[in-house]
Amino acid sequence: MPLSAAELTRSRELLAASGHLAETMRFASVALAEPPKAELLAWREGDPVPRRTRSVLWDRADNRTYTAVSDLARDGAEAVVEWRHLPDEVPNFTVDEWHEAEEALKAHPRVREALAARGLTDLDLVLLDTWTYGREVMPEQWRDRRLGWADVWRRETPSGSPYAHPVSGLKFVLDMNTFELLAVDEDDDEARRAVGAVDASPAVVGEYEADLLPAVLPGFTVREPLAPLDITQPDGPGFSVVDGLLTWDRWQVRLGFTPREGLVLHQLDWVDGEQRRTVGHRLSFAEMVVPYRDPSFDHYRRTAYDIGEWGLGYMTTSLELGCDCLGEIRYLDAVLTDSRGEPYTVTNAICLHEEDDGVLWKHVDASGRAAVRRARVMVISFHATVANYEYLVYWRLHQDGAVSCEVRATGIMVTTPLPPGEATPATGVLVDERTYAPNHQHFIVARLDLDVDRDLSTPGAAPTNTVVEVDSVAEPVGPGNPYGLAVTTRTTPVRSEAESARSTNAAAARTWKVTNPQRRNAHGAPVAYALHTPSAIPALFDPEAPQFRRAPVIGNPVWVTRHHDDELWPAGDNPTQSAEDTGMSRWVSDDEPLESTDVVLWHVFGIHHVPRPEDWPVMPCDPVGFSLTPSGFFDRNPTLDVAPPRGHGAGADGGHCHA
Numbered sequence: 216m217p218l219s220a221a222e223l224t225r226s227r228e229l230l231a232a233s234g235h236l237a238e239t240m241r242f243a244s245v246a247l248a249e250p251p252k253a254e255l256l257a258w259r260e261g262d263p264v265p266r267r268t269r270s271v272l273w274d275r276a277d278n279r280t281y282t283a284v285s286d287l288a289r290d291g292a293e294a295v296v297e298w299r300h301l302p303d304e305v306p307n308f309t310v311d312e313w314h315e316a317e318e319a320l321k322a323h324p325r326v327r328e329a330l331a332a333r334g335l336t337d338l339d340l341v342l343l344d345t346w347t348y349g350r351e352v353m354p355e356q357w358r359d360r361r362l363g364w365a366d367v368w369r370r371e372t373p374s375g376s377p378y379a380h381p382v383s384g385l386k387f388v389l390d391m392n393t394f395e396l397l398a399v400d401e402d403d404d405e406a407r408r409a410v411g412a413v414d415a416s417p418a419v420v421g422e423y424e425a426d427l428l429p430a431v432l433p434g435f436t437v438r439e440p441l442a443p444l445d446i447t448q449p450d451g452p453g454f455s456v457v458d459g460l461l462t463w464d465r466w467q468v469r470l471g472f473t474p475r476e477g478l479v480l481h482q483l484d485w486v487d488g489e490q491r492r493t494v495g496h497r498l499s500f501a502e503m504v505v506p507y508r509d510p511s512f513d514h515y516r517r518t519a520y521d522i523g524e525w526g527l528g529y530m531t532t533s534l535e536l537g538c539d540c541l542g543e544i545r546y547l548d549a550v551l552t553d554s555r556g557e558p559y560t561v562t563n564a565i566c567l568h569e570e571d572d573g574v575l576w577k578h579v580d581a582s583g584r585a586a587v588r589r590a591r592v593m594v595i596s597f598h599a600t601v602a603n604y605e606y607l608v609y610w611r612l613h614q615d616g617a618v619s620c621e622v623r624a625t626g627i628m629v630t631t632p633l634p635p636g637e638a639t640p641a642t643g644v645l646v647d648e649r650t651y652a653p654n655h656q657h658f659i660v661a662r663l664d665l666d667v668d669r670d671l672s673t674p675g676a677a678p679t680n681t682v683v684e685v686d687s688v689a690e691p692v693g694p695g696n697p698y699g700l701a702v703t704t705r706t707t708p709v710r711s712e713a714e715s716a717r718s719t720n721a722a723a724a725r726t727w728k729v730t731n732p733q734r735r736n737a738h739g740a741p742v743a744y745a746l747h748t749p750s751a752i753p754a755l756f757d758p759e760a761p762q763f764r765r766a767p768v769i770g771n772p773v774w775v776t777r778h779h780d781d782e783l784w785p786a787g788d789n790p791t792q793s794a795e796d797t798g799m800s801r802w803v804s805d806d807e808p809l810e811s812t813d814v815v816l817w818h819v820f821g822i823h824h825v826p827r828p829e830d831w832p833v834m835p836c837d838p839v840g841f842s843l844t845p846s847g848f849f850d851r852n853p854t855l856d857v858a859p860p861r862g863h864g865a866g867a868d869g870g871h872c873h874a
């Protein structure tokens with residue numbers, strides 16, 4: 216269960232009472248300190264549930280970072296069971312700072328002066344959007360500071376798109392602790408600086424709301440709406456959720472939510488009557504890396520770590536029935552803290568609903584008799600807005616044992632105006648009048664701690680999984696294969712962490728399986744779940760590129776590691792202002808064995824975004840994702856027992872549909 220507001224308040228009070236909490240300290244995050252996995256696996260009904268928090272704080276007075284663990288069941292000084300200084304670590308930026316930075320900048324005379332020089336005098340139309348730095352691009356003299364840089368944007372009207380007009384060639388650099396303005400950074404190129412001015416900026420169609428479009432797009436009208444489509448479940452939904460435990464069809468899963476990851480799926484089990492089979496212990500998104508691939512003044516420092524630097528949980532927005540989700544919906548709220556450690560609630564943060572998913576299986580026999588089953592899918596989703604972009608995250612549980620994950624990227628692309636007569640740089644695509652959107656990539660790192668069919672007869676038994684790589688191979692023409700038809704599969708175990716980093720191979724139709732060699736199906740093969748990776752994207756980095764050295768995890772679409780409780784963040788615990796990876800590359804450097812043990816599968820996927828004009832002024836959802844499918848986990852199609860469709864000639868006839 217995620218932390219409640221009362222628990223978060225108590226956590227803050229315990230820290231305050233301990234004397235550690237100085238007036239100048241701020242909370243970067245407060246999260247549930249989850250019990251070690253070994254304890255969770257050995258946990259039995261009736262055992263106590265430890266409730267501890269992990270807080271990350273920093274002191275605005277001296278920029279020192281601390282981490283604290285508080286035991287909510289204890290009192291007084293004993294309650295803070297860990298208090299540690301983290302030298303040289305810069306914790307994530309907070310939503311509060313983002314707002315405070317804009318306010319401080321707008322009050323600064325030098326900022327006002329720079330804006331006025333570009334014709335920007337109505338500050339209500341200006342958005343100053345603060346980003347974090349990677350160490351490699353930080354000005355050297357300020358590398359010991361908590362440093363932000365702000366983009367400058369201009370709205371056409373007070374309700375217009377905040378990202379409609381980039382004010383090119385101008386950035387503000389500020390100390391996020393003192394909000395001291397350190398630099399007004401301007402492009403050396405005079406023409407590019409000039410094009411940031413109101414009267415020189417191109418007449419783009421930057422609006423996306425129907426009421427604002429006619430003013431910028433002559434003749435614009437709203438399309439005739441389609442016929443109504445209502446989704447109703449007269450008897451209510453087919454799932455139940457009690458204290459965060461979701462039960463649906465054959466699935467059971469505990470829903471968690473953390474400030475950094477947003478939604479977390481815990482203890483994902485396939486439950487068939489008395490028989491419970493484990494599939495996943497803990498599934499979530501552990502990092503997002505969004506490097507812009509345009510070295511121009513406007514974009515070279517644009518390297519967002521949306522999870523490690525900001526937190527997908529903190530970016531989560533409330534969902535609205537009929538808009539974000541359609542049908543018979545149940546919502547869960549999320550409780551987070553602000554930078555003073557005070558709890559607040561994001562209502563309707565997680566959406567739970569069922570969808571019809573077309574045909575599950577079908578056959579029409581020679582007499583014309585059709586047997587059909589319809590598929591239902593359980594959807595667990597949340598939406599995160601990270602400044603100009605949104606990420607809509609959908610985990611889906613399927614009746615055939617598959618689990619799929621989809622991310623729909625939408626929102627507004629970052630753009631740059633071009634001076635008259637200047638060609639579009641090769642690092643971007645023209646999307647509007649004298650306006651280009653830079654090439655960029657969104658890497659999402661999913662942490663998939665699967666425990667495939669763990670031995671439940673022995674409480675606390677450790678998982679015994681091995682990840683294997685499966686390639687399809689065309690055998691050469693020869694004896695036994697005279698027509699060259701033979702395709703075989705070659706299965707190679709990932710034996711140790713020296714082999715941890717895997718690559719896709721479309722020519723071999725490569726997949727990976729998490730197998731349990733201790734468990735065999737009826738056909739003698741180890742039970743397994745397969746990972747399919749249709750949205751793997753290439754990193755396209757020189758290995759020595761500073762940005763790549765911060766997150767070499769993005770260099771491979773699949774990684775396998777030995778489970779450790781503290782190996783959660785693959786670009787380091789605190790990637791803000793980092794120079795070198797302290798995550799994945801360190802974890803695998805000790806070359807631990809990976810066979811028949813507790814392994815974690817990591818999948819890096821995402822959007823290789825070479826912009827299209829169609830992505831502007833707001834981007835239609837670009838869906839990417841992956842799936843985990845049972846592969847010999849069951850002895851046969853596990854959906855033979857799915858009830859036939861109701862009505863329309865089915866039912867009494869045993870599920871036969873008639874033409």
Ligand SMILES: [Cu+2]
Nearest residue numbers: 655657822824
């Ligand atoms: Cu994009």
